[in-house]
Amino acid sequence: ADKHSIGGVAGKGITPIVVPIVSCFEDITVPNTSTRAITSASATTDMLEVIVPMSFSKEALESIMLKSNVFMVWGGGLDLAPADDKIIQVQKPLGIESIDKFVASIVAKKIAQGVNHVVFDVPVGKGAKIESEDDFLRVKTTFERVAAKFGIKVSIFRRNVTGIDGNAVGPSLECREFLRVFERDERRSRQLEEDALKITGNLLELCGKAEKGKGYDKAKGILESGQAYKKLKEIIELQGGNREITSNSLExxxxxxxxxxxxxxxxxxxxxxxxxxxxxxxxxxxxxxxxxxxxxxxxxxxxxxxxxxxxxxxxxxxxxxxxxxxxxxxxxxxxxxxxxx
Missing domain, CATH: 3.90.1170.30 (Pyrimidine nucleoside phosphorylase-like, C-terminal domain)
Structure with missing residues (x-):
């Protein structure tokens, strides 16, 4: 199972909250790969490598998966979609990205990873990657059509956005912000936490781990119990980071x-x-x-x-x-x- 955002909204703290919660279910494997920024200030990989190594060989990841059921790594070093990697190298300096291209890019990687349940987070709003209802419907139908061809169960999670995800933008600041959610820090972004829990709940329902409409409460319980924070520390340690890292220790x-x-x-x-x-x-x-x-x-x-x-x-x-x-x-x-x- 996995969660993937099409991006375009400042702030990248949702994925590192969703993944540890979902992977608390030992029978769900969560091989999460992310990208580096093409047109934004910080993609998930750029942010997470502040606290944990993100580049691994396939052999190293197989070793991690023998000890756990989850990882959060950079997908570009795994040769999951070699042609896509070449296209991204061209796109990056040009700062361009089309709907058909990013749908193909994302689904290709999910197929290569063997993922069979995915929630696609699609933010819609002024200044986001998707600004109009027509474009949203095009993204939704394209994702559903392509995923169905490869037997992937998907849920398209639409979010109307008028701002950024959370309060922080930039790798270290975003890292500090999502860690505060796990630490239950009073300064944490409630909006970031809410959005992450809604998406997590959606994925738990898709995977059959919660009844329809009950996923949010189940996700919230796992976060508040400290179980998800323990899982995050396990992920950080297995990937070679310091499990004792805190939001206050970031530069x-x-x-x-x-x-x-x-x-x-x-x-x-x-x-x-x-x-x-x-x-x-x-x-x-x-x-x-x-x-x-x-x-x-x-x-x-x-x-x-x-x-x-x-x-x-x-x-x-x-x-x-x-x-x-x-x-x-x-x-x-x-x-x-x-x-x-």
């Missing part, structure tokens, strides 16, 4: 800038594409410690001079570059509204 860029609101109102949406432009200027995904942390999300009220975002960089030069980009794009749309007192 974050020390050169910072606070971006404040120029007007009062309500946050309408956060544009992921524009966020990626700023993060790329900060050095993401290569510079792991760089990134952005958002204090306001869609629906939140803001006053003039309220702190909206902190930019984290490793050098003054990178920060200056990012601030120039920030001055020329609208990352947060605020609609004017009378704020009640």
């Amino acid at each position: 974050i860029g020390g050169v910072t800038y606070e971006y404040k609101s120029k007007k009062a109102g309500i946050v309408d949406h956060i544009n992921s594409k524009r966020v990626f432009e700023v993060c790329r200027a900060l050095g993401n995904p290569r510079i792991k410690e760089a990134g952005m942390y958002f204090y306001k999300k869609p629906g939140d009220a803001v006053e003039v001079d309220d702190r909206l975002v902190t930019l984290y960089a490793t050098t003054e030069g990178r920060l200056d570059l990012a601030r120039k980009v920030l001055d020329n794009v609208e990352i947060i749309k605020i609609r004017e509204a009378k704020l009640g007192r």
Whole structure:
């Protein structure tokens, strides 16, 4: 079983929450492979390699699977879909990706892995990879048609997004954020946790581990019991990482800038594409410690001079570059509204 997002939304903390919960069922094998960023600030591989090695040979993975029922690794080093890897090398510098191409890319890898149950996470909204209802329906029917040909049971999980997943963007910041969910830290993103639990519940129902409509509660119970955190530590250790890693021990860029609101109102949406432009200027995904942390999300009220975002960089030069980009794009749309007192 596996979960795969088509991406396009800033923040990558969902997969590393879903995988440890689902793999708490010993009879479910979860061979999760992820990619490096093509057009975004940080893909799942870019983020997870902050805390755990992600590149393995097939032989090394077979050895891991003899001891466990799960791994979270970079798929590009496994030669699962060699032609696809070549196409990605061309796409990356061009920053382009089509619907048919990414559906073929994702399903090809699932076939090569022998996965037979997959939840495809499809975020829809302004600034996401899929912005219109027509494109969503095209993605849905294409996934279902191709998966059915290869006997893969799929669930297309549609999410309407108006912002980013969680509050953090950038490898180290995103890592810190998903670890806080396992640690039950008061500062954790409740929105990230909720979305991850909904997707996990969907996958548990697809695999027959929960009755229809009961998957969310089952997933939540496993997370809150600490069982999933124990499983995450097992995954980290088996892949050669430090199982005692904590959210507080991660290095974050020390050169910072606070971006404040120029007007009062309500946050309408956060544009992921524009966020990626700023993060790329900060050095993401290569510079792991760089990134952005958002204090306001869609629906939140803001006053003039309220702190909206902190930019984290490793050098003054990178920060200056990012601030120039920030001055020329609208990352947060605020609609004017009378704020009640």
